[in-house]
Amino acid sequence: MVKVIKKTRDRTRLWVQIVFTAVTNGYLIGFVQGKIYTGPTKNFCVPGLNCYSCPGALGSCPIGSLQAVLGSRDYKFSFYVIGFLLLFGSLLGRFVCGWLCPFGLVQDLFYKIPFVKKMKNLPGHNVLKWLKYVILLVFVILLPLFAVDMFGQGKPWFCEYICPSGTLAGGIPLVLASEPLRQTIGFLYAWKMAILIILVLLSVMVYRPFCKYLCPLGAAYGLFNPIAFQRFEVETAKCVKCGKCQDACKMDINVWENPNSPECIRCGDCIKNCPTGALRKRRKNDK
DSSP: OHHHHHHHHHHHHHHHHHHHHHHHTOOHHHHHHTOOOOSGGGGSBOSSOOOTTSTTOOSBOHHHHHHHHHTOSSOSOOHHHHHHHHHHHHHHTTHHHHHTOHHHHHHHHHHTSOOSSOBSSOTTHHHHTTHHHHHIIIIIIIHHHHSOOTTSOOOOHHHHHTOHHHIIIIIHHHHHHOHHHHHHOOHHHHHHHHHHHHHHHHHHHBSOHHHHHTOHHHHHHHTTTTTSSSOEEEOTTTOOOOSHHHHHOTTOOOTTTOTTOTTOOOOOHHHHHOTTOOEEEOOTTOO
């Protein structure tokens, strides 16, 4: 019975990811025509890493939008984008990563592919996990602000040089649908494809390598995990410190010591595998 409940919960998260990805990328004619949707909903952000240039995308990526504003010669601050991140961060934290992010879904699906030896982390994990904060600070904030052209215009450095979600959902479909685009691809496209291929291969062996080490949106949401409305708690009277929560955690968090770690994507595996019921979601009447 316990195994059946666990499988049901796992499938629930998977289906939530699939449905949310399908809904937020529902402009199917865009994939056929190789054109980006530019309708009114594109003025609004979606919570996950969802590339603006994806032909099916109905909304904008908050990271892309933030870079666009910071790099603009007319605007250097957006109350909307910052407010959006504050809202979803304070309500959900990295729950967005675990349940609502399209590229998180992609990594989850690749991790399901059988492999000789699965690993939770890459070597040097404790150092590498800080890289996403460096990317957030340097590529998303500082470079768009200060690395500008002669007209005072910056560019979206993370989107242009790193983002694998943009390559997968935007670059590949657009290039496949457009002969003129195929004739113009060069080093930058090859570079972005190399990053995507490496991350796809790593995702078969390691759980969510992009989320763990590179994602600036996850870094931003993770800062809210300790204070977000959606958070976990440990009943110390019930906890026997058996370590089964950490064994079950694919993000490799010592959950019984730090249930609201910035690395936690709120998948809930720790709660499902706690033998004493010490781990639980925060209740409405909890302070």
